[in-house]
Amino acid sequence: MTTQHAQYLSADLPSGRVAHFHWVWLRDSCLCDECRNVHAKQKYFDSATIPTDITASTVRRTAEQVEIVWPDGHRSSYPTRWLAEREEHRSARPPEPRDRIPWTSPDVVADNRFGSRDILVDDSALVTALQRLFGHGIVVISGQPGVDSNTLCDRLAGFVDRSYFGEYFDLETKPDDKTDSISFSTRPLPMHTDIPYYTTPPDYQFLYGLDVNAAATAATGGRTRFADGLAAAQRLRDDDPDAFGVLTTTPVTYRAEYPAAEKIYQNETTIIRTDPTGEITGLINNPTKMYFDKVPFESTMPLYQAYSRFKGLLGDEVSYFHSWHPGDMIVFDNRRIFHGREEFSASTITRTLRGGYFSEIELAARMRFVAERIS
Template identity: 30%
Template sequence: MTHVTPSANRRRLAVDHHGQRGEFAALWLRERSPDDGTLDPRTGQRLVEAAELPLELRIDAADVADSQLHLRFSDGHRTVFDLAALFDDQTIDPSKRLWGAANAPRPAADFAAALENDAALSYMLESLYRDGFVIVSGVPTHEDGMQPLVDRIGPLRRTNWGGIADVKSVANAYDLTMTQRGLEPHTDNPYRDPIPGYIWLHCLTNAAEGGDSTLADGLMAARLLRERDPDAYACLTRVTPSFRYRDGDTDLESEGPLIELDSRGEPVRVRYSNRTERIPALPPEELEAYYAARQAFYQLITGEELTLHLKLDPGQMLIMDNYRLLHGRSAFQLAGGVRHMRQGYVDRDSTASRRRVLRQQLATPQGQGETA
């Protein structure tokens, strides 16, 4: 059953629909009206100037029929909302699956299949979105082996290191990733604006002793911190350190909290980069709270409760959500052989767009949605 109840001044509408309840402002409903007079039918972009709608706009009539909400506004406009779609817009996306070491997934995809088949590519992207990473097998083991699959999704993000760059031990390393040193769990490049969205790490050879990769779900770490130490959690969402990278040709700096919240107050992004973090000289009591909170978060992301260990084989590629996962590696010794990875970045907008478009296309029966 569905019930609609306008407020006394008719500038709000309460809707109860199959156990869901929402309260919607008249102006919000008017500017989001899903009709051709308000939204362009092809692009979905708004045709009316929302800032010119009367602030005292009211809902003059509201009726429900066949799971649709029929509205008439005080400016004379009429529209019809699909009730399921109206509530979908208010629902937090449930499709992300947070994990720890005990229930860590192993999402897998095949390079050739994802390259040739839209359903396989969609499966890969949905796995990446749900779990924060996916392991792709069968990647050609030459230096630009990942490039054809990158091209299926969006442009490669170029940085001061170029496009697809080496990750291996070199003399006179300009970054600690280019040494044999183990790396603590971290997110990449928090000193950039925007931060690269997805890391593509392609294994060419991995015969060195050590060099195993580690992954930890930063959103799960944030959830556990909120449950176990609410004050520490609040501190890491409030205090904003900066992050900086400099070399002879580059000077990059940005800022943001270690745990970033979305508009609903839920964790949406984590940052952690011990090598590049610069906390400002805050009042001592605030710094003390921050240092304790950071340590609590660090203990979570480095502990075995959340850490997944894996070692990539030649021809495998790890794609990681750089806003969600923290990754690291153990130290390695070249006495056993060479460890040579290639790494590139793809931004979030192109990745999300490709995933959504494929989801819609694959859900639409062939022939529907076509125009003459």
């Protein structure tokens, strides 16, 4: 049954629900070949060209579809199942990348483990992995024979984002006088987020076990530590609002000099970013490239104290330590998850990781496409 109203159509759905669709929305959503390219799923016209007071001339309902004739004679047909799906989309919003769930313990990572071959061949596993990535900020993809980093990157996002280091960078040991980053050393790395000297740092990062000796890593160091900065920032906001306020309002300077490329990168930003409502939108912090040179005298001590308090909250209760195996890939939110490295000995351990970055837009686009394919 359908009922015509001045601005909308009411239709009974197979589920028993009564759905309402505005006339202008129905005309905008016409499925015919004249109105849209069905293959590309793109419209040939601008919604602004439809009169907002449009109504149907006639409506005919069958068991399978609703047929409408418009005042200009154009005919539109909407399958009942299609209308029901549109109603479901409006009433049940699918998970989106910003629906973040803070860690309550490192055990959360155990639920975010997937085999690399499962990611490649199982659409449901891929969608679940991406949903967990957006929710908890991290997924661990265990290496399996025959699955390399390029294949995984293609499956997850299609392509990676370029940075100063190119599409990829391989974290292998280099002499101090032959490197442009202390990441290419055996020294420990403090907990950090990557590329803070970009105005918009990369959204997501991956690390891949390109050439690692798993037994040696477990015995002699070189584990990578990951911690949920969002959970730490929320705790700081609850326990010490003044310190939280300092880190959301006092800019610091991030600076990286790369003489070989003839570039000096610089960005000034707060360590904790918030939106106008106070919601935490991102964390930017890399101690190796951070300077307080432009901080006013009266703000210096409060900043050091607040920063120390915040980093102290990145404890074991929100940390996961990963011992690398060949082919492992860990993908994590670079605006949220801090990572660091234990010191290791280059003479006793093989440890080369490949790293790179993904755009949230590309990861989310892949998730939506595959989710629709299996729905």
